[in-house]
Amino acid sequence: MTNKIKSFQEFENRLKQAAIPQSSTAMYRIRITKEKKPFYTRLSVVMILCSLFITASIATAMELRSWSIFNKEGKEVLSAGYMDVQEAEMYEDIRKMYMRYKNEIEELTQTLPNGKFVTVLLVEAYEKYGLTSVYSSSKEHQIDQITQIPQMFREDLHLTDDLVGENSFVSGSIHYNLPERTIEEIERAHEEMYRTAKQDNAPYSIRVEGEETPDVNGVYLTYGKETDSVHITISEGTKMLLSSKVVNYQVIKDNGVEFLYDKESQRIDFVKEVGDKKYVIAINGWKLMNEEPTPEPLLAVARKMLN
């Protein structure tokens, strides 16, 4: 159906008639009645880790042109932009290939012992895109107490239970860095995985290996519940969180520090420097969803983290 919609009435009618993919209720019913413990979104685990990996790998290659953040001394501390269309399509293509096997991969990731990580090579993706398409991930470490965050990281950012005022800390997750390897080591390992998969006529090859390092790569924290919730994402290093909404940002200066504020999603992004370390921080809060959004509540949290 490609006819133009001419009125809201027609929009309503077509929305009512729109075909929705069916879901398999019976399968889920069995899972729900058997499941007694909370489980974490398997999809999110894969996608988050995949994104972190991809972010790290493209950070140096992409053209940075959209925005920058400067510190008090006027030095640029972060800049970011869009991927070009071709690059975005490549990652989307890779993502779609992985989605076909997401259940198996997620099951495996979920059963990983803490500290271990898994490398996944999809034959089809590897043949098309090579090294870029291979990713390593580990199970995110769930936390329910702020003190579970490594002390130095916690102190650098002044993370406390009451950071967000009356919305106390609820839960979070920590990602640790994977061990560094040379490009030659990586290439050799991937070639071996690829050969094994081809020999076995398997669509993918998975290798559980190594130990994560104790260095925190990123932290995701939730304060408060539901409409009052505030989410804080912190990544260390030069990694960037990219969004299609970059153009909507407005720059706010507060006490010499630059913040990027997105009114639509009630989010601010900024950088905290501690010695030679850089923390890229995003705070997102829908607390004011019933009121006119303002950056002030987010800035109040940011100031506590900066001081």
Place this chain on the structure above:
Amino acid sequence: MQIMEENIEETREERMSYLINEYYQRIYVYCFHILRNQQDAEDAVQEVFIKAFQNNKLMTIDYYSAWLYKIAYHHCLNKVKRRSFFQLVTFDTRHHRNVAHTVSDDLELEEIMCKLKAKERALLLLRIIEDKDFAEIALILNITPATARKRFERVKEKVQALIERGGHND
């Protein structure tokens, strides 16, 4: 004491089974329209019912429909938020492409839906597909009926503007 606990557990499961029979597909459709992605919606609807199952209110709540929609609404918005934090491939491009391939053959409709925010889609769904009155929508969204009506009118105006522009493909 052990026997009592088992009985309570059994009743919870029976009630959950009733809710799944009654609401599963509707909550799935609701999640689907907010998230615009079948796989995400399937994950979300599972998680919504697990949250409901684990919630203390399961055995005492009177108004299941609004309660489940409320859980689904917040759950899906949180998923969208989290996705916007972490996903590298832009949301608009990604879900637009998915929509074209897997959702519906009504590309005009899909293009308009893509232009709306998740919260706006959620509101449209409650009103148009679920045919809920503003009092119930208000209950789900935790706002007043007047605000619900006002918001719906705003979304309606936005949709109308998109239609008039004919530019859902800008």
